[in-house]
Amino acid sequence: MSKTTSKSSVSKANYINETDEELQQFYGTEGYHSFSRLYRNAYLTDGVQFLCCKYGCYWLMDLICSYGMYLPRDSLSVVVLNKSKSSSGCTVGIFYDYSEEDKEFCKSNKIKSQRIDYTDFPSDLKLYVHVRKEDTRDIVVIMLPTEY
Numbered sequence: 001m002s003k004t005t006s007k008s009s010v011s012k013a014n015y016i017n018e019t020d021e022e023l024q025q026f027y028g029t030e031g032y033h034s035f036s037r038l039y040r041n042a043y044l045t046d047g048v049q050f051l052c053c054k055y056g057c058y059w060l061m062d063l064i065c066s067y068g069m070y071l072p073r074d075s076l077s078v079v080v081l082n083k084s085k086s087s088s089g090c091t092v093g094i095f096y097d098y099s100e101e102d103k104e105f106c107k108s109n110k111i112k113s114q115r116i117d118y119t120d121f122p123s124d125l126k127l128y129v130h131v132r133k134e135d136t137r138d139i140v141v142i143m144l145p146t147e148y
Helices: 002-023 046-055 058-066
Strands: 042-044 075-083 090-096 110-116 125-134 137-143
Touching (some): 042 046
16 A cells, blocks of 8 residues: 555656646747636636646636736736645735745735635646736736746
8 A cells, every 4th residue: 555655646746747847848928818708808828728728727717817806907916826735725825026035925915815725736836917908908818937
């Protein structure tokens, strides 16, 4: 039984590393993809579209867009998904001026935060969100850090 457990932990580690390597291939984007009838003004870049198709994390895109009214216009916000070490859940935080050195959620820069009780997403994740005003509507673009 312990051999099976060690094999599954190794494969999970490879799964997470594989994810990181696959996402590193995306620089810039060639297209913007609409993903929801509910959020018609929200678009995913090629890398985020790949991420959603492979891991089924459209729920995260819905969560980001649901906080659209709180996101600053014409600036970059950062979405950070931190997997819980002790459970199968995660915490999703949306920040402006997020610092790489400060891995913890910084209260002064936090826009919103939400605890998710269960997710099968394999690892921690960081995404960028840009909101701009176009005519009378806000356009939301969600991208990988390498696509910025």
